[in-house]
Amino acid sequence: MKKLLAASFALLVLLAALALASPGALQEWLPFPTTDLVVHFWKDGFNPNLFEQVEGTNPYIALLDGRAARLEEDFQKVERFLRLDYDPAAQGKVYIFIYPTLERYEEATGCLICAADVGGLLPQFRDELMSLIGAREVSPIAVYLTLDSSDYVILHEFTHVLDFSLINNSPPTFLLEGLATYTGYRLDGVPDEWQLGLVEQFVKLRLEDHGIDLLRDYFAKGGYWKFTYNVGTSFIKFLAKRGGWERFLQFYADLHYPFDREKLDELFQEYYGAGFAELEAEWKGGLAQVEVTENARAAYEFKLDQVLIRYIFLRPLLADPQRAEELFETARTLVKGQFNEAAGAALRKYLNDPGNLLATKETVEKALKYGSYLYSYVQGYHRDEPELVMEFGDGYVQLHELYSAGRFADFTRLYWQSVQTYVTWRR
Numbered sequence: 001m002k003k004l005l006a007a008s009f010a011l012l013v014l015l016a017a018l019a020l021a022s023p024g025a026l027q028e029w030l031p032f033p034t035t036d037l038v039v040h041f042w043k044d045g046f047n048p049n050l051f052e053q054v055e056g057t058n059p060y061i062a063l064l065d066g067r068a069a070r071l072e073e074d075f076q077k078v079e080r081f082l083r084l085d086y087d088p089a090a091q092g093k094v095y096i097f098i099y100p101t102l103e104r105y106e107e108a109t110g111c112l113i114c115a116a117d118v119g120g121l122l123p124q125f126r127d128e129l130m131s132l133i134g135a136r137e138v139s140p141i142a143v144y145l146t147l148d149s150s151d152y153v154i155l156h157e158f159t160h161v162l163d164f165s166l167i168n169n170s171p172p173t174f175l176l177e178g179l180a181t182y183t184g185y186r187l188d189g190v191p192d193e194w195q196l197g198l199v200e201q202f203v204k205l206r207l208e209d210h211g212i213d214l215l216r217d218y219f220a221k222g223g224y225w226k227f228t229y230n231v232g233t234s235f236i237k238f239l240a241k242r243g244g245w246e247r248f249l250q251f252y253a254d255l256h257y258p259f260d261r262e263k264l265d266e267l268f269q270e271y272y273g274a275g276f277a278e279l280e281a282e283w284k285g286g287l288a289q290v291e292v293t294e295n296a297r298a299a300y301e302f303k304l305d306q307v308l309i310r311y312i313f314l315r316p317l318l319a320d321p322q323r324a325e326e327l328f329e330t331a332r333t334l335v336k337g338q339f340n341e342a343a344g345a346a347l348r349k350y351l352n353d354p355g356n357l358l359a360t361k362e363t364v365e366k367a368l369k370y371g372s373y374l375y376s377y378v379q380g381y382h383r384d385e386p387e388l389v390m391e392f393g394d395g396y397v398q399l400h401e402l403y404s405a406g407r408f409a410d411f412t413r414l415y416w417q418s419v420q421t422y423v424t425w426r427r
């Protein structure tokens with residue numbers, strides 16, 4: 001029975017994925033080449049007449065040109081930080097695709113909780129560019145952003161590009177994300193002690209709540225896991241402080257799967273003159289000294305990340321998305337290193353009330369389209385709890401049945417319940 005449900009569920013996921021909008025072929029994008037990049041803006045969402053005016057006399061083009069130049073500056077900033085020298089003649093120029101809005105990005109890529117992404121070129125671009133990739137004129141690694149992507153997000157994704165191209169193709173996931181997060185925080189102009197300080201406090205609280213076993217949970221397991229980004233960032237900060245940034249970068253370049261205690265001991269001895277267990281204990285000892293502010297504890301207990309992800313999944317059904325967006329933006333803004341606790345609580349309260357959802361055919365269809373991403377999230381996040389994933393899968397099949405029967409209010413209630421139950425960082 002379970003197996004049958006899982007199979008029909010896989011089919012539903014496939015159908016949902018096929019229904020998503022396509023970002024189109026390359027000619028639908030306006031390219032702006034810089035030294036290392038070719039920045040592409042999606043014409044959809046802009047007024048196409050604006051693009052037909054003569055370049056140089058068009059203020060709109062000048063604006064995009066300026067945007068492309070700033071991205072090049074950011075790219076070079078990350079290069080310097082990582083002590084790298086990207087050579088577009090050898091590696092190929094990096095194609096950047098910029099969607100006009102987050103909504104268009106989500107529709108085109110189907111990725112709801114990404115906001116930005118780095119990865120391979122989408123098949124339709126790849127096919128068009130195959131010969132240029134072969135000749136190393138175009139990098140096979142591309143970046144997908146929106147016009148609203150923050151400095152931090154851009155710097156984070158650029159770190160991945162340089163990492164995959166020039167440093168390490170298979171580092172452990174928590175350090176891969178840790179490196180991008182650490183670099184983004186160091187370079188984005190926001191005081192380090194605010195952002196990195198909060199990371200340390202969250203990791204300390206996680207350590208107290210749950211314990212952290214780096215080998216079992218992060219080195220050996222791989223993939224995305226609870227606190228992947230925070231744990232990686234904190235551990236990198238510790239190693240950088242202990243042995244210097246250059247040494248960390250050399251160590252990082254040397255990390256390759258699979259890991260066991262013996263291999264890690266050898267690696268850490270070589271670079272840090274101490275065994276793995278000793279360094280892990282030292283890192284945890286440092287965390288024990290971290291002072292946790294009341295606001296950070298409240299943010300941790302609010303599970304601000306959880307509230308954010310719930311918000312994203314519930315967004316298609318919200319009766320007043322503008323209001324929720326405002327609450328969300330206020331809640332996550334750091335003011336002198338502190339979250340806006342009151343706005344966080346208000347957002348949480350807003351999402352906890354199913355009365356704030358709208359059950360129409362239109363909202364339900366939108367939510368259904370995002371359902372497969374909800375499933376991927378649940379599957380990844382709860383991968384050590386297969387029964388829970390199965391239980392969610394059953395509910396997901398039921399969602400499709402409710403939709404087919406036109407029972408939109410019941411659909412909305414069950415979708416909301418699923419988000420409340422399964423989108424969590426601790427059950």
Ligand SMILES: [Zn+2]
Nearest residue numbers: 156160177180
């Ligand atoms: Zn990342």
